[in-house]
Amino acid sequence: MKNGISFILFLVGIHILAQSSEPYTLVYIVNKTVDREEYVADEKVDKKDEVNIMRRVYGYNAKKDSVVYYSFYNSAVTENEEPSLYTLEKKTDKIVLHCKGSDESNMNLGFDSQGKTITINNKDIFYLNDAYYNYLHKSVYENLNIPDLLDFLEDFLEDYNIEELRCISSLEKYKHNDFRVLKAYMESYRSQASDYLDKWNIQFDYDGKGVLKYLLKESAEGDQALEKKILSHHQGVFRYAIHRNNESRLITDSEQTFDISKKVFNEKITAFQVGLGKETNFETKQKIYKTFPADHLYLKSKGVLEINKIKIK
Template structure:
């Protein structure tokens, strides 16, 4: 797989000699933690930082390079980028290849025309006719990675994508009010070997997605995503996730223009008796440049 990934990346890298599109975001990150017993600040878990997230891609967006840096320098050289994504299409399926210096992974997308369903690895998503036709074209014909990222941005399965990539998702499913009917997903167990099975339900209104629920075989909700606000510019979601080890509540503010994103998170770790708070705001500072 590593050899295959190198071949694809090398071939796509040649395209950058003709055109280079660059997008950069300035990110302000703040994190601190409290001891739940004393309600006091934990000094060694307090952090503030400012850094840049840079994306380099060709016009088709079928290969994307990602890096993080403290300064904006040498961002036009793909060798400086630590994450790389590229898509390969054959036999009515697409392989999204993800690489960084620590691991390589492949996300396989298969399209089932009769069922109007998309299979992501071993997970199955049932779509409306309109969304299925749109997404199939964008992936199999256009090879557009930003559409795949948009499809997966709820992070319902174990896809192990770099978190930064969601900054440049296409936002098509929000702008066009596309609908996923339901999904069945398997994820790695948190506390033991094996897999957990989940049923995903999606609730919509005339403005688009309203709620997503992720339930186990016992009907217990482990993931609940609710829309709190929407206008022509942005959508605000509240997401609650529960596992045996932690409870996480996230407020996610996404902008349909991809100009910025705001995230606030509260994470209660049961075993450590710690609550961690995170604030993360990213703003686009460079438009596409060549």
């Protein structure tokens, strides 16, 4: 009898140990960018379709409240690269996204269940419908899910300097026809005139199926920083035209296509640097999207070996 009890306790201990050992996931993404054309002062520069390869590696824990990010530009993946670290932490009345890496900063998010709003850094406010607010309150505020936070802020990741995390967005809002951001208000100081405050109103328009068809970020003076229009969507594949104007210094027009089930993201971009009179046309195609189970949040030799076995087609 005593041996039987000991065996049961042994099994219970093994079960508890298995539950407490937190699994991790590595995500390996490779993008191939081809510079098609370049013009300087209306004169074409012969670049002969210059090709660049960007390798990205993300690591996250089972809860997805901690993420590390590595980037390798035209180089092989190694474990010696210093990553950026992002952690989502719950405070008394808010949650905080801590960012440690090339740009160390924090993002504070407050949730108001009565007004169905999310306030960021005590100045930017997003108004949501009941379904989307309730989902984000559970997923982001209570469960600290970073990919769902990225999905929510998809069009504004550049504003908060977390653009490098775009590739692990959950894309969850594209799977629900009742998730909507109704409107938003943002503030920002200009990079070359730090005492000038821009105040932005953002409108969101959806079609009858709940798909975002139009987004406009416009200042009180009528300046447009962002315009997004849907071109097509079919069976989980979305295509958008996006215009961005960064303080009339960098103007970009892009066509983004992504598949929410296959996690494929491709993009064509025309970028114009106003001060240099320089226009660049390039195209980025995703060549690899692969996930691996891992024993560590950070990239280790085992993960490097697995990644470097994969060949780019």
